[in-house]
Amino acid sequence: MEKAKKKQFGIIATIVLAAVIVLGLMWATATARRNEEHQDTLARVQKLGRIVWGVKADTKLFGLMDTKSGVPQGFDIDIAKAVTVQIAKQTDTPLSAEFVPVSASSKMQLIKNTNIDGSVSTMTITPEREKIIDFTDEYFDAGQSILVKKDSGIHSIKDMNDPKYTVIVIVGTTAATETKKFAPKAKILAVQDYATGMQALKSGQGEAMSTDNAILYGFATENPDYQIVGGTFTHGPYGIAFDNNQGPMIRETNKALATIKKNGVYNKLIKKWFSDVPGLDWHSLEAK
Amino acid sequence: MNLLQDNFPTFMQGFGYTLLSSIIALVGSMILGTVFAIMQILPQNWVRTIGNVYVQVFRNIPLLIITFFFFLVVANYVKISGFTSGTIALTLYTSAFIAETVRAGILSIDGGQMEGARANGLSFWQAMRHIILPQAFRVALPSLGNQFINLVKNSSVLAFVGGLDLMYQGNMIAANTFDTFLTYIIVAVFYLVITLPLSYYVKHLEIKLKHAA
Amino acid sequence: MVTLGIFSAFTPENVLYLLGGLGVTVGVSIISVILSLIFGSIVGIIQFERIPYFSKFVGMINNIIRNLPLLLIIFFVYFALPKLGIHLPIFWATVLAMTTFESSMLAEIVRGGLESIDIGQFEGARANGLSNTQTMVYIVLPQAYKKMIPPIISQLISLVKDTSLALGIVLSEMTYRGQIVYAQNSNYIIPVLIVITLVYFLLNYGLSLIAKWADHKLA
Numbered sequence: 001m002e003k004a005k006k007k008q009f010g011i012i013a014t015i016v017l018a019a020v021i022v023l024g025l026m027w028a029t030a031t032a033r034r035n036e037e038h039q040d041t042l043a044r045v046q047k048l049g050r051i052v053w054g055v056k057a058d059t060k061l062f063g064l065m066d067t068k069s070g071v072p073q074g075f076d077i078d079i080a081k082a083v084t085v086q087i088a089k090q091t092d093t094p095l096s097a098e099f100v101p102v103s104a105s106s107k108m109q110l111i112k113n114t115n116i117d118g119s120v121s122t123m124t125i126t127p128e129r130e131k132i133i134d135f136t137d138e139y140f141d142a143g144q145s146i147l148v149k150k151d152s153g154i155h156s157i158k159d160m161n162d163p164k165y166t167v168i169v170i171v172g173t174t175a176a177t178e179t180k181k182f183a184p185k186a187k188i189l190a191v192q193d194y195a196t197g198m199q200a201l202k203s204g205q206g207e208a209m210s211t212d213n214a215i216l217y218g219f220a221t222e223n224p225d226y227q228i229v230g231g232t233f234t235h236g237p238y239g240i241a242f243d244n245n246q247g248p249m250i251r252e253t254n255k256a257l258a259t260i261k262k263n264g265v266y267n268k269l270i271k272k273w274f275s276d277v278p279g280l281d282w283h284s285l286e287a288k
Numbered sequence: 289m290n291l292l293q294d295n296f297p298t299f300m301q302g303f304g305y306t307l308l309s310s311i312i313a314l315v316g317s318m319i320l321g322t323v324f325a326i327m328q329i330l331p332q333n334w335v336r337t338i339g340n341v342y343v344q345v346f347r348n349i350p351l352l353i354i355t356f357f358f359f360l361v362v363a364n365y366v367k368i369s370g371f372t373s374g375t376i377a378l379t380l381y382t383s384a385f386i387a388e389t390v391r392a393g394i395l396s397i398d399g400g401q402m403e404g405a406r407a408n409g410l411s412f413w414q415a416m417r418h419i420i421l422p423q424a425f426r427v428a429l430p431s432l433g434n435q436f437i438n439l440v441k442n443s444s445v446l447a448f449v450g451g452l453d454l455m456y457q458g459n460m461i462a463a464n465t466f467d468t469f470l471t472y473i474i475v476a477v478f479y480l481v482i483t484l485p486l487s488y489y490v491k492h493l494e495i496k497l498k499h500a501a
Numbered sequence: 502m503v504t505l506g507i508f509s510a511f512t513p514e515n516v517l518y519l520l521g522g523l524g525v526t527v528g529v530s531i532i533s534v535i536l537s538l539i540f541g542s543i544v545g546i547i548q549f550e551r552i553p554y555f556s557k558f559v560g561m562i563n564n565i566i567r568n569l570p571l572l573l574i575i576f577f578v579y580f581a582l583p584k585l586g587i588h589l590p591i592f593w594a595t596v597l598a599m600t601t602f603e604s605s606m607l608a609e610i611v612r613g614g615l616e617s618i619d620i621g622q623f624e625g626a627r628a629n630g631l632s633n634t635q636t637m638v639y640i641v642l643p644q645a646y647k648k649m650i651p652p653i654i655s656q657l658i659s660l661v662k663d664t665s666l667a668l669g670i671v672l673s674e675m676t677y678r679g680q681i682v683y684a685q686n687s688n689y690i691i692p693v694l695i696v697i698t699l700v701y702f703l704l705n706y707g708l709s710l711i712a713k714w715a716d717h718k719l720a
Contacts, residue, residue, distance in 0.1 A: 010553035017558065031586035057671075058684040065681040067518035103671050105463055106580075112466065113583030115590075132466055172463040189370065189450040190460065192669065195684035196360070196448075202687060203363035205370065205450075222686060348705035349698050350662040352676060357694055437568060444570035448669065455572055468580040476569055476577075483568035 041117055042091075042248040050096045051087070053080040054110055054119035057101035058195045060218030061273050062122050071099055075273040076120040079139055082265050083120075083240070086256030103193050105172035108133065111243055118249070122215060124174045124236035134246050135239035136253045139266075141285060143232025144175050145213035149225060152207055156230030157182045166206035168197050175210045178234055194219075201226070212236070217277045228279070261287040291470050295461050302457030303478050309375045309453060310440045310482070316379035317439070318432075321386025326416065328391050339387070346384035352445050354381055359449040370449035382439045389431040393424030430497060433490035437483050454478055510689035511696070515682050522678035523700060525592070529667070529674065530660040533596050537603035538653065544604060545611025546637070567605040572666045574598045579670040595667045603656060610652045614645035647719050654712035658705045665701075675700065 045051050055076050056063030063074040071077075081097050088095040100116050107123065110116045111133050124142065125135045146167070148154045160167060161183040169176040171190045179188060189206050191197050198219050201209045209216070216228050240257075242249050260266045267286045274282040292299070327339030346354070358373035368376070397420050405415035425432070447455035458475035462468045547559045566574075575598040579591065589597060618641050626636040665676040679697045683689040 007553040010555040013552065013555040014558045017555070025585070028585035028587060057681055064684065067682065068514035070518070070521070101671055101673070105459065106671055108463070108466065109468060109580045113580075113588060115583070115588065171459055177464070191450050192448055193680065195680045198687055199360040199683070199690055203360050204367055205359065205363055344706060344709070345702060348658065348662075348709065349701045350665040350676065352665045352668065353694065353698055353701065361691055361694065441568070441570040444572040445666070447572065455570065458573075459576070462580065469584045472573060472577045472581050475573055479569055479573065480565065484564070487564060487568050
């Protein structure tokens with residue numbers, strides 16, 4: 001190429017590339033808007049014949065990966081399966097349940113991004129979250145508590161209101177924001193997942209780990225040197241979550257939840273997962 | 289741009305921790321890296337082996353695993369925070385790359401210079417310190433600059449261990465506001481404030497070195 | 502406690518599970534390195550050709566990407582791109598993030614490789630009646646790639662290591678699966694971390710030996 005021609009090519013190519021980038025971004029933003037308006041979860045689920053559930057993979061009792069099958073096992077997973085079966089009956093469409101492991105920090109994003117249809121992942125119903133996503137009726141009663149070493153001398157979250165204490169929480173959980181209200185002076189250490197959180201507690205990165213009592217029971221069972229103290233200091237039942245404005249899906253799921261609570265499936269699952277947990281009055285969790 | 293205004297102190301705190309960790313790790317890894325570079329060229333076989341093993345091990349395992357090791361395992365015995373664990377891991381990891389760079393720098397210096405210096409009555413260490421190393425660093429400067437850029441970028445692993453750095457704060461803000469797009473763009477700009485000028489300076493050094501040669 | 506962990510952590514199920522994670526790690530790395538080689542070559546050649554404005558513009562974008570942490574790019578692709586309507590499954594999101602980042606790294610290597618080729622060869626080839634593109638494809642690139650094999654392998658090593666960062670978006674690679682195994686019982690942590698480290702080391706050290714051998718053979 002001669003010089004003048006090369007220069008001309010360069011200018012044109014630059015303009016084209018810049019235009020492609022700008023137009024591409026504009027197109028993408030427009031598509032994003034359109035997508036937000038049109039997605040109906042129930043319709044999508046019925047069309048594809050499957051519900052993709054976001055579940056935990058690192059949380060004992062609720063969702064812990066079974067390395068043999070590669071599928072997480074726990075109360076949340078069983079609830080998701082039972083609800084899927086019910087919805088299939090109600091809507092008269094064959095539905096299968098698929099499970100995608102999510103972390104506390106990623107679950108909200110994944111619902112918003114429709115990577116998953118819904119989430120049964122120890123998720124507390126909060127007003128802030130309800131602005132962004134939809135919740136069903138509660139399916140498990142939980143509240144925030146703290147797990148400490150047995151000889152720590154800490155008896156409740158109030159004892160920790162001191163800058164010398166560090167409370168370990170998980171990014172994206174309600175505990176990450178709530179703990180500050182109950183122990184404003186304590187330091188907060190946020191880690192990405194429960195496995196790391198428990199390890200961090202054991203290795204002395206903090207004096208307590210705070211999250212929902214039911215999750216902490218799972219850790220207390222496995223680590224006899226640690227105990228839950230002070231009872232719960234918040235009340236935050238779990239709900240199944242879907243993206244915003246998913247009226248039909250929420251209605252069907254609520255109906256399904258009500259049915260399994262009535263027909264005894266729910267209580268059977270409570271018994272299966274929580275009757276062996278020391279220190280937990282599992283009968284109080286049963287549906288009345 | 290409300291997001292930036294509302295969270296400005298948090299972003300700045302993260303920026304500060306990223307910078308602090310990077311600088312500490314830079315100084316530490318320069319010292320360690322130089323030590324291991326020299327160990328690799330000493331005549332004693334066993335010293336060379338130690339140097340080689342160190343460099344090969346830390347070059348070939350993920351930084352994240354080294355960080356977890358300090359944060360979750362070493363912390364059982366010595367109390368270290370996420371920030372400290374991350375910074376130590378960053379130092380060890382980077383020092384292996386710096387050792388390679390400095391070693392290449394030393395090897396690029398004509399062997400005759402060492403012999404000349406020794407003939408003039410300097411000890412091995414004196415010759416190393418006053419004659420060889422200064423030249424080796426000059427040759428290695430652009431690569432060292434690149435290593436520092438990598439170090440700043442790699443400091444984002446602190447986010448996994450609550451290291452309070454830029455990436456950690458960005459994740460917290462993204463999780464609270466759900467405005468992932470803008471949050472991560474702002475985080476990117478903060479990183480570029482450190483790395484982009486550095487990368488242009490490294491390019492400038494490379495050109496200067498080429499002309500000098 | 503630790504010794505107990507060694508025996509009980511590595512049940513056949515857990516070992517298979519971890520090996521599956523290794524497969525994901527290697528899969529992501531290999532796909533990403535191949536794609537990066539393609540895109541990195543294109544960007545590298547554009548920069549080498551010094552086309553007025555265009556090369557500078559592409560170089561600028563490349564430089565921005567190169568100077569960002571990979572972890573940030575991973576989070577961006579998985580958590581922020583969906584806001585623009587781009588939804589990717591986690592595996593491909595990781596591949597896209599890695600490819601974007603590695604392409605910018607490889608572009609620099611390709612450009613450097615091309616610049617190290619003697620200019621006389623261009624002129625000679627042209628004198629023999631080859632076009633610009635032909636010269637590039639048949640004469641210059643093969644030589645440049647030969648020189649670039651060691652740095653490319655060292656980029657592959659980086660990729661294998663960096664795949665662990667996708668833990669942040671819950672990609673089921675080896676480091677994540679390690680975490681899942683020590684979530685079963687926290688006594689497993691030391692043995693699991695040691696074994697994972699060893700696997701990464703053997704894989705990457707093997708690759709670095711290949712790079713060294715290639716360097717000798719081609720020099």
